[in-house]
Amino acid sequence: MKQTVLIVGLGLIGGSLAMNVTKKEDVFIIGIDGDEATVNMALKQGVIDQASSDFSKAILEADLCILATPISVTIEYLQILESIELNKPLLVTDVSSVKNQVLEAANRLEHPFFSFVGGHPMAGSHKQGYTAAKPHLFENAIYVLTPSVHATTSEAERLKDLFSQTEARFLTFTTKEHDEMTAVISHFPHLIASSLVHQARIWQETHPYIEQLAAGGFKDITRIASSNPKLWQDIFFQNRHLLISMLDDWIGEMERVRSYLCDEAKEQTFQYLFDAKQYRDGLPVKEKGAIPAFYDIYVDIHDQPGAIHDVIGILAKEEISIKNIQILEIREGITGVLRISFATHREQTASKQVLAHHNYEVMIQQ
Numbered sequence: 001m002k003q004t005v006l007i008v009g010l011g012l013i014g015g016s017l018a019m020n021v022t023k024k025e026d027v028f029i030i031g032i033d034g035d036e037a038t039v040n041m042a043l044k045q046g047v048i049d050q051a052s053s054d055f056s057k058a059i060l061e062a063d064l065c066i067l068a069t070p071i072s073v074t075i076e077y078l079q080i081l082e083s084i085e086l087n088k089p090l091l092v093t094d095v096s097s098v099k100n101q102v103l104e105a106a107n108r109l110e111h112p113f114f115s116f117v118g119g120h121p122m123a124g125s126h127k128q129g130y131t132a133a134k135p136h137l138f139e140n141a142i143y144v145l146t147p148s149v150h151a152t153t154s155e156a157e158r159l160k161d162l163f164s165q166t167e168a169r170f171l172t173f174t175t176k177e178h179d180e181m182t183a184v185i186s187h188f189p190h191l192i193a194s195s196l197v198h199q200a201r202i203w204q205e206t207h208p209y210i211e212q213l214a215a216g217g218f219k220d221i222t223r224i225a226s227s228n229p230k231l232w233q234d235i236f237f238q239n240r241h242l243l244i245s246m247l248d249d250w251i252g253e254m255e256r257v258r259s260y261l262c263d264e265a266k267e268q269t270f271q272y273l274f275d276a277k278q279y280r281d282g283l284p285v286k287e288k289g290a291i292p293a294f295y296d297i298y299v300d301i302h303d304q305p306g307a308i309h310d311v312i313g314i315l316a317k318e319e320i321s322i323k324n325i326q327i328l329e330i331r332e333g334i335t336g337v338l339r340i341s342f343a344t345h346r347e348q349t350a351s352k353q354v355l356a357h358h359n360y361e362v363m364i365q366q
Helices: 012-021 036-044 055-061 071-081 100-107 153-162 175-203 217-221 229-238 240-262 266-281 307-317 345-357
Strands: 003-008 027-032 064-067 090-094 114-121 142-147 169-172 295-302 324-329 335-342
Touching: 003 012, 003 055, 012 027, 012 036, 012 064, 027 036, 027 055, 055 071, 064 071, 071 090, 071 100, 071 229, 090 153, 100 114, 100 175, 114 153, 114 175, 142 153, 142 175, 175 217, 175 229, 175 240, 229 240, 240 266, 295 307, 295 345, 307 324, 307 335, 307 345, 335 345
Parallel strands: 003 027, 003 064, 064 090, 090 114, 142 169
Antiparallel strands: 114 142, 295 335, 324 335
16 A cells, blocks of 8 residues: 655755655655745656645645755644644654754644654755755665654654665664764864854955965865855754854863963874874764765876876776866876765775776775
8 A cells, every 4th residue: 555755845855865765666755845846857757746835735645744844944844733633644754953843843743643753864965956866865874763752663663664765874862862963073063164164264365365275175174164054054043052062162172272382282282183083083984974975086197188087987987976076186297186076985995996907096095
């Protein structure tokens, strides 16, 4: 018997989930999105089976609803559900990166047919919208589930089965555990990245050429500052109490580093950097985390016509898809470095092997 799945929001995350759910034979998908072109594209591609513009009507047809919307909008939909008289069991999930207020809203719904299991697929992209959606977005990514007080273990398992085509790794946390961990490794780093960009922008008034020098490492560590500002404003204010606490911790940490430099404490400074390196180098390599990962290889090439074309041609022949490519260093007549990024660890490893087979010097930097 087919189950009807309502997906509200067909952007990067909602669209990518829809592309996976549609692979299930026992599913009929209804899609809702504020952008008519997006809905039409999803229909044309067969990603959804039916379009709707009426949430209150579509929800009565649904057995399961995915709210792939910004946090504040997700809460609004949960509030709408309070006034809808359900006539059959409904399992609702979301994709929000902050869970506290979402779960509070879900826990208030007392209807016997309603249950809620929070969800957070910890994968993303620097691109936005349905056109950036892809079925392999969640491959090897961590997918966190946070059940509400109304949910059962079987309902969490039902979500895992629905999203089985994503090939994500499912973990179950409490709301508090989820919000604290994502604040540490996702939300706060985004805040710091944005502040670094502002610092560079201010210094550019003194040094006009700083914009041309702000490539390579600077662009890497500030990449997440290019994400959707409206989305991140929502996240910051939904998780603001934790972020304020972390800002206090960060300011204390920077004061400690400042004291090392003021006191010329070379040994303490070395130990500080060494401990950071040890912890960072011990982080998992093969898993995606809260901040979208790039899987890079570094290829030595010579400054000669066709050098880049040859490398790309080898990878294309093996049907290995490239996410990004960058020349890190090319000076006339010497070896340069080509950094090539991939969407998955598998593609990264395969590209290293095939290029090494063609006598290229290839390195994977952890």
